Amino acid sequence: MDTFPKLLMRHALERGARPAIREKDRGIWQTWTWRQFADEVRLLAAALAAEGFKRGDHLALIGDNRPRIYAGVCAAQCLGGIPVPLYQDAAAAEMSFPIQNAEIAYALAEDQEQVDKLLEIQPQCPSLRRIYYDDPRGLRHYDQPQLMSYEKLLDLGRAFVARSPGLVDEEIAKGRGGDTAAMFFTSGTTGAPKGVVLTNHALIDRSRAVAELERLGEEDVVLAFMPPAWIGQNIFSYAQPMVAGYCICCPESPETVVNDMREIAPTYYFAPPRVFEALLTQVSVRMEDAGALKRWLYKYFMAVAKRVGTRLLEGQKVSLLERLKYALGDLVVYGPLRNVLGMSKVRIAYTGGEAIGPDLFSFYRSLGINLKQLYGSTETSVFVCVQPDGQAKADTVGPAVAGVELGFTPQRELLIRSPGLFKEYYKNPEATREAKDAEGWFHTGDAGYVDRDGHLRIIDRAKDVGKLADGTLFAPKYLENKLKFFPYIKEAVAFGAGRDRVGAFVNIDMDAVSNWAEKRNLAYSGYTDLAQSDAVYELVAGCIAQANADLAREPELAGSQIHRFLILHKELDADDGELTRTRKVRRRFIGEKYGSLVEALYDDRETVHVEAQVRYEDGRTGTFSADLKIRDAKTFAAAAAKSAA
Amino acid sequence: MSDELLEVRNVSLAFGGVRALSDVSFDVRRREVRAIIGPNGAGKSSMLNVLNGVYHPQQGTIRFENLEFSNMDPHRAAALGIARTFQNIALFKGMTVLDNIMTGRNLKMRCNFLQQALWLGAARREELEHRRAVEEIIDFLEIQHIRRTPVGRLPYGLQKRVELGRALAAEPKVLLLDEPMAGMNLEEKRDMCRFVLDVNDQFGTTLVLIEHDMGVVMDISDRVLVLDYGRKIADGSPQEVRADQKVIDAYLGVAHGA
Numbered sequence: 001m002d003t004f005p006k007l008l009m010r011h012a013l014e015r016g017a018r019p020a021i022r023e024k025d026r027g028i029w030q031t032w033t034w035r036q037f038a039d040e041v042r043l044l045a046a047a048l049a050a051e052g053f054k055r056g057d058h059l060a061l062i063g064d065n066r067p068r069i070y071a072g073v074c075a076a077q078c079l080g081g082i083p084v085p086l087y088q089d090a091a092a093a094e095m096s097f098p099i100q101n102a103e104i105a106y107a108l109a110e111d112q113e114q115v116d117k118l119l120e121i122q123p124q125c126p127s128l129r130r131i132y133y134d135d136p137r138g139l140r141h142y143d144q145p146q147l148m149s150y151e152k153l154l155d156l157g158r159a160f161v162a163r164s165p166g167l168v169d170e171e172i173a174k175g176r177g178g179d180t181a182a183m184f185f186t187s188g189t190t191g192a193p194k195g196v197v198l199t200n201h202a203l204i205d206r207s208r209a210v211a212e213l214e215r216l217g218e219e220d221v222v223l224a225f226m227p228p229a230w231i232g233q234n235i236f237s238y239a240q241p242m243v244a245g246y247c248i249c250c251p252e253s254p255e256t257v258v259n260d261m262r263e264i265a266p267t268y269y270f271a272p273p274r275v276f277e278a279l280l281t282q283v284s285v286r287m288e289d290a291g292a293l294k295r296w297l298y299k300y301f302m303a304v305a306k307r308v309g310t311r312l313l314e315g316q317k318v319s320l321l322e323r324l325k326y327a328l329g330d331l332v333v334y335g336p337l338r339n340v341l342g343m344s345k346v347r348i349a350y351t352g353g354e355a356i357g358p359d360l361f362s363f364y365r366s367l368g369i370n371l372k373q374l375y376g377s378t379e380t381s382v383f384v385c386v387q388p389d390g391q392a393k394a395d396t397v398g399p400a401v402a403g404v405e406l407g408f409t410p411q412r413e414l415l416i417r418s419p420g421l422f423k424e425y426y427k428n429p430e431a432t433r434e435a436k437d438a439e440g441w442f443h444t445g446d447a448g449y450v451d452r453d454g455h456l457r458i459i460d461r462a463k464d465v466g467k468l469a470d471g472t473l474f475a476p477k478y479l480e481n482k483l484k485f486f487p488y489i490k491e492a493v494a495f496g497a498g499r500d501r502v503g504a505f506v507n508i509d510m511d512a513v514s515n516w517a518e519k520r521n522l523a524y525s526g527y528t529d530l531a532q533s534d535a536v537y538e539l540v541a542g543c544i545a546q547a548n549a550d551l552a553r554e555p556e557l558a559g560s561q562i563h564r565f566l567i568l569h570k571e572l573d574a575d576d577g578e579l580t581r582t583r584k585v586r587r588r589f590i591g592e593k594y595g596s597l598v599e600a601l602y603d604d605r606e607t608v609h610v611e612a613q614v615r616y617e618d619g620r621t622g623t624f625s626a627d628l629k630i631r632d633a634k635t636f637a638a639a640a641a642k643s644a645a
Numbered sequence: 646m647s648d649e650l651l652e653v654r655n656v657s658l659a660f661g662g663v664r665a666l667s668d669v670s671f672d673v674r675r676r677e678v679r680a681i682i683g684p685n686g687a688g689k690s691s692m693l694n695v696l697n698g699v700y701h702p703q704q705g706t707i708r709f710e711n712l713e714f715s716n717m718d719p720h721r722a723a724a725l726g727i728a729r730t731f732q733n734i735a736l737f738k739g740m741t742v743l744d745n746i747m748t749g750r751n752l753k754m755r756c757n758f759l760q761q762a763l764w765l766g767a768a769r770r771e772e773l774e775h776r777r778a779v780e781e782i783i784d785f786l787e788i789q790h791i792r793r794t795p796v797g798r799l800p801y802g803l804q805k806r807v808e809l810g811r812a813l814a815a816e817p818k819v820l821l822l823d824e825p826m827a828g829m830n831l832e833e834k835r836d837m838c839r840f841v842l843d844v845n846d847q848f849g850t851t852l853v854l855i856e857h858d859m860g861v862v863m864d865i866s867d868r869v870l871v872l873d874y875g876r877k878i879a880d881g882s883p884q885e886v887r888a889d890q891k892v893i894d895a896y897l898g899v900a901h902g903a
Contacts, residue, residue: 026780027792137785138843255790618835 002177012038047157055080063110195426206420261342301329309366357485381420466497472559503601558638656705728817738797749814
């Protein structure tokens with residue numbers, strides 16, 4: 001079984017009546033069995049064949065997690081074509097590069113919103129000939145000849161099957177493991193996005209390695225709620241279920257995820273740290289609003305969990321009394337909390353893609369949720385390192401998964417050799433050569449090392465690890481993460497390379513801070529007003545002082561404490577290019593865009609004026625101006641901390 | 646069947662000495678979006694209230710399809726397929742979104758009290774059918790995430806949307822919207838415009854709406870009726886109305902009766 005379509009057909013035979021995909025529609029969970037899913041894929045493949053889709057052609061898929069989007073992925077693969085999932089929340093202009101780059105002629109879009117974007121960029125993308133859409137709402141009066149509904153497309157498929165019944169199965173049989181299975185465009189922290197070409201073999205091999213490690217089977221259930229264009233979601237809701245035969249569930253809408261999660265109770269869960277962070281913020285906010293007794297119970301038992309929860313999960317020794325307390329806590333706090341989070345049945349939860357805060361990480365683990373970290377990227381078919389059960393440390397990402405070799409350059413850049421490595425960057429041999437050397441090592445661009453237990457530890461991006469003017473080590477992401485781990489801080493951007501000290505921009509977390517303000521009867525008129533209030537500045541200064549105190553204890557990083565900061569007037573936003581689509585801070589872009597603010601961090605000004613263009617969701621722009629305050633942060637002497645340590 | 650779904654002829658309405666409407670005539674065509682505009686106190690809401698029978702005009706007639714009335718009454722209006730939303734939201738605040746929309750199906754429920762109380766087969770089947778219809782509306786208005794939320798806890802813009810949902814649940818032929826965008830921010834307005842147009846397009850519902858936002862009115866309506874001091878001063882396409890000197894005067898103000 002060396003391709004995804006072959007795996008699908010086997011599932012249809014072996015577990016045809018078991019659920020493959022569920023989707024909540026009109027308030028009810030609708031189930032597609034493996035047999036139904038396989039039939040749908042076959043029919044859709046026939047339809048695409050009728051439309052002239054051939055081996056090697058690309059099919060763009062733009063939409064949220066929907067059974068038909070996944071059927072499209074597999075249908076393209078059946079014919080030896082290459083599915084190219086694109087981020088559904090990307091602006092139209094961002095979509096034109098992938099479509100031009102791969103000269104994509106066929107696209108399957110979820111709804112009117114996506115169709116509109118495709119039609120908008122069509123003048124720049126002459127290759128795009130056919131656009132199919134799933135949800136016909138609002139599209140009734142569109143008469144563009146290139147448009148066709150999914151239903152009508154399937155009709156073409158039925159007619160095609162009647163004419164040449166065996167063709168799809170013949171095409172499936174022709175597929176080989178070395179064929180390209182999919183192409184993912186990396187979000188591109190710098191420069192234009194790159195199309196990462198992954199073969200059937202790479203994706204299946206990695207999916208299988210971890211499915212075996214975690215004993216994934218047909219009983220497992222996953223909720224698919226991250227964008228399908230993200231390799232992580234694709235692995236968890238397409239590649240791995242194809243290998244292990246488990247069921248994926250598509251939420252009703254992005255707003256209902258929390259509720260749907262509770263109804264489905266997945267057993268296998270994967271989310272980037274920010275999702276866990278948002279969930280924790282929600283819990284904290286709700287606990288603050290709870291009655292005195294509940295608050296006391298929560299506080300008391302969370303303290304118990306903090307002491308012993310993680311140790312219990314790691315199978316370490318815990319006294320009988322503590323065990324009893326934990327069991328009681330499980331009854332009144334942890335169990336109900338897991339239930340509210342929809343994690344009652346979670347057997348394995350992963351996080352990855354970014355560093356996770358140690359407090360955040362141990363919060364979930366202390367509740368008895370088996371949260372573990374993994375390390376990987378699009379280029380490695382995700383799985384490079386995975387923490388084994390019972391060995392989950394907050395600051396490492398675990399040992400290499402079977403089949404993976406790790407290496408390091410003298411500059412401590414991490415190198416990887418694995419069966420899951422990508423074939424190439426599409427039409428970009430230069431970038432491919434840069435990333436993958438002659439011996440087959442993939443240069444990750446991450447700096448790190450392997451610790452005594454054989455676990456990989458990542459510090460920062462290799463190119464971002466810089467030096468202050470006096471030569472002190474400056475790892476911006478490390479600092480930013482330290483700040484982001486405070487509930488009141490949503491994003492942070494640290495500056496300091498080549499300068500004499502470190503300064504930072506901060507984004508407050510509106511949910512947490514507005515709740516905090518409400519508790520203190522602070523009046524404010526909006527985000528900017530709240531962010532610029534003196535009380536909030538004090539709050540953030542307190543967080544930074546705490547982070548500085550931590551840094552002072554680490555000899556190598558003590559010199560990179562944050563001296564000055566300001567709170568930004570707006571949330572950093574992917575639509576303004578300040579974050580990547582996976583919400584990573586684009587430090588250089590922000591440094592250029594807000595150059596005057598950065599300069600103000602390094603002189604004695606108390607305030608700085610900012611005038612900015614804001615772009616609304618519909619593409620219109622407006623201007624905005626405000627005076628931002630700049631404050632000094634408390635720093636700590638490294639020497640004192642050293643002697644104390 | 647004629648193109649006019651609803652026709653108002655020479656309607657006058659007075660409260661004591663106050664003349665709310667004087668001799669107003671207009672028609673509403675099948676499947677059109679018909680706007681009624683005018684300065685404050687021009688008689689717009691009164692006109693809607695005449696249409697669905699809350700107010701009874703002293704003179705004039707209303708023709709709906711082939712039936713002619715000297716005045717409507719609310720029950721008959723509802724039974725004929727005229728539904729409405731209100732300027733200041735009129736929902737059951739303590740009930741969930743789902744239940745609120747379900748009340749819009751009230752006239753379509755055929756089972757009697759006893760059947761429903763005993764949850765007999767027919768009542769059960771009927772309930773399922775209504776729930777399906779309500780779910781279609783919830784999906785249509787994209788409010789799945791608040792299905793189980795009590796309406797009182799929702800922000801204003803969403804409450805407006807729920808109210809539209811309840812009106813739609815009655816599967817009306819004509820939907821009267823009293824300032825559907827009032828008090829909304831730009832984004833909420835845009836969403837609401839889209840829903841209004843989609844209702845018109847997808848369900849073929851005829852819409853009569855009162856709105857103050859001229860941008861919205863000019864964008865979405867097929868024809869505009871302009872009232873001032875209870876009198877019709879203009880009627881026509883948005884372009885015609887916009888260019889009409891009487892309309893400009895009414896809005897910018899000139900010395901009346903001078």
